[in-house]
Amino acid sequence: MKRAIVLYFTTLIVMLPLDFLFLGVIAKNFFQSQVGPLLGDVRIVPAAIFYLGYPIGIVIFASYAAGQNWQHALLYGALFGIFCYATFDLTALALLKGWTWPVTVVDIIWGAFVTGASATLGLLLANLVLRPD
Incomplete structure (x- = not known):
C-alpha cells in the first residue's frame, strides 16, 4: 500500500x-488557433477530477504493470496515454464540428509522451524514495 501511495504522488508531481x-505555454497558441471557439474558461472541478484521477490509471496500468522496470513503465505508460487520449480526441473529432485532425494528432502524441514520462519518472522517483537505507 505504501508503494502505491508513493507511486501515485511521484507520478502526480x-x-x-x-x-x-x-x-499553458508550449501548445497554447496552437490549440487556440485550431479549436479556439470550442475553448472556454477552465472548469476547476472536472479538471481537478481528471488531474487527481489520471495518475491512478497510470499507476495501475503502467507503473504496477512494469514492476521495477522503467523501460516497461515507459512503454505501458505511452500505450496507456495513446489509448486514453485517442478515446477523447477521436470522440471529439467525431462529434464536435470544430475539432481538427491536427489537434487530434498532436494531443494523442502528447498523451503518449506525458503519460510515458510520468509513469517512468514517477517509478524512478518512487524507487528513490522507497530505497532501503
Whole structure:
C-alpha cells in the first residue's frame, strides 16, 4: 500500500507541471488557433477530477504493470496515454464540428509522451524514495 501511495504522488508531481507547461505555454497558441471557439474558461472541478484521477490509471496500468522496470513503465505508460487520449480526441473529432485532425494528432502524441514520462519518472522517483537505507 505504501508503494502505491508513493507511486501515485511521484507520478502526480511529474505529470502536473509537464501538462501545465504544455497546455499553458508550449501548445497554447496552437490549440487556440485550431479549436479556439470550442475553448472556454477552465472548469476547476472536472479538471481537478481528471488531474487527481489520471495518475491512478497510470499507476495501475503502467507503473504496477512494469514492476521495477522503467523501460516497461515507459512503454505501458505511452500505450496507456495513446489509448486514453485517442478515446477523447477521436470522440471529439467525431462529434464536435470544430475539432481538427491536427489537434487530434498532436494531443494523442502528447498523451503518449506525458503519460510515458510520468509513469517512468514517477517509478524512478518512487524507487528513490522507497530505497532501503
